[in-house]
Amino acid sequence: MKAPLVRIKGLNVAFDGAPAVRGVDLAVHPGEALGLVGESGSGKSVTWLAALRLLPGKAAVQGRVTLDGRDLLSLPTPEMERIRGGRIGIIFQDPSSALNPVLTIRRQISEVLALHRGLSGSAIRAEAKRLLDLVGMPDAEGRLNSYPHEMSGGQNQRVMIAMALAGQPDLLVADEPTTALDVTIQAQILDLLQLIRREMGMALVLISHDLGVVAENCDRVAVMYAGRIVESGPAAALFDAPRHPYARGLIDALPTLEDTRRLAAIPGVVPDPRDMPRGCAFGPRCAHAGPECLLDSPPLRAVAPGRRLACARPDLDLTPARPTPAPHLAEVTS
């Protein structure tokens, strides 16, 4: 296999002593689309914010993050700033924080182009328009003079993608890039990202809580729970036959358009980072937990070619939940 573009090794992040990311190992290869899924608070955003050194000072970060073998966590700040928005583009989860409300779109894209591509004058103007055309913005020339509040959510999302692509990145980290958008616009934007990725040979990390979105847009998937990766593998294989009870649970809980089987809820809630359960963090919610699950937090191990699993009981039979026909008043525990 080719050397990874970005490799995260033993990444730990804590806020005021509360662990948010607990020993994450992750590699992104050139040109691949990697999906990161998991419930809210599982550490998806913090993993990449830490890797790109975008967390506030109070965050305690440990571990190694390399880009083509160079350690990013120990890089001098100016060099890191060139990488961010340059070789690694970012689309943030919170769109309002990413665009400056008092600057025109032209100003914001131009700044990126000047900083990361060293362009100036008419070259900037032409490239800014080309980028907006690339992301499918109608009337690109006119839109360059607009302010963020004059545009729809979908249009602002396109501007953010254009800005993230301005530095011609080798990797684009997209954190919930379409969550706030309508389904048809979401499909449009994800389609666009795929097209651009293939054309530019760019790698993509797609962070999403929607398994459907990740399944359709990624080659490989990593499932996070309580600050750890609990399973990873090729998208199709993982969704077809997940090996971790949490991954199975997420898939069974997802409603589909195909049928109306009773949804299988995962009982309970994610643990409080200040009060982690002993052993496997998923143990208290796991239907398959045994005594061995209380001992240690299971490490992420290779279980098949390309597949890794962090479970003390790696050989469980996790056949899909059978449809429950008659509706009944279920006692929901949590």
Place this chain on the structure above:
Amino acid sequence: MSALLDLHDIARSYVTRKGLFGQRKLVRAVDGISLTVNPGETLGIVGESGSGKSTLGRMALGLETPDEGHVTFDGAPMPSHGTPAWRALRRQMQMVFQDPLGALDRRLPVIEQIIEPLIIHGIDGDHRRAGLTALSAVGLSADHGLRYPHELSGGQRQRVVIARALITDPRLLVCDEPVSALDVSIQAQVVNLLIDLQAARGLGMVFISHDLRVVRQIAARVAVMYLGRVVEEAAATDLFRAPQHPYTRALVSAAPSPGPRRIERVILTGEPPNPAARPTGCAFHPRCPVALPRCRTEAPALSRIAPGHAAACHLLSPAAKVAAR
């Protein structure tokens, strides 16, 4: 059987100010919609942001009065918002919103908020016991009842809101994006709960959501809205298996899913609809992959295309089908 809720050709406009000089502009948020909900039936409403779903939900409960058309509840005209007649009816129709934290008072233990409607509506009886029953009906313990909203998870909070909505034993429940803010695992708990409660109590329900996959689970019938109008209405099974309107087809085909898809993907081009600048003719025509010249000038009426299945599209009218043959 008479309908529990009947919306008859209702419309509602808002005045919005746009631009530096505050030009007043009229936005027709709901533009002539007729729908019915029978007792024990769940009607799903889907559509893009700004298509008028929430406005429709508010009119269904009499929280807002339509500018045109009328609403009847249980065969009688909906009284105006705030009148004694409306307040008397209120215990029979309840609402659940997207944001449970916003709907709850953070200074009060949740059990007190659950029994609040009993006090408001002057319903006698053992309120504490009713509260405990309501808690257990939504899968929460007495201990949960003593907690404050911020001491509960998002899913638990939404269950508190549902418990409060159901304590007056309403006959109609309007849910506006009730699970949109929740993680899938928690969302499944709340969806199952709503399905069970609905079946057990024979509630009439209006379930508004932009997530088709959730609507599929819960609704027997579905209406698809686009810029204030219903563009398609059918039994959920038919609508999701064989969507007819080009917009519905795009919507259904775009729903992300880990499994294989049955309908070929339609990626729309163009801009999301803007309620303040409604296109002429069929409002969907600028994004429609199969639009005809006629669609730009003439708005199609919602008409029956099969038993129990209606759509508003020139290409689907019986005349168009004959011409195509």
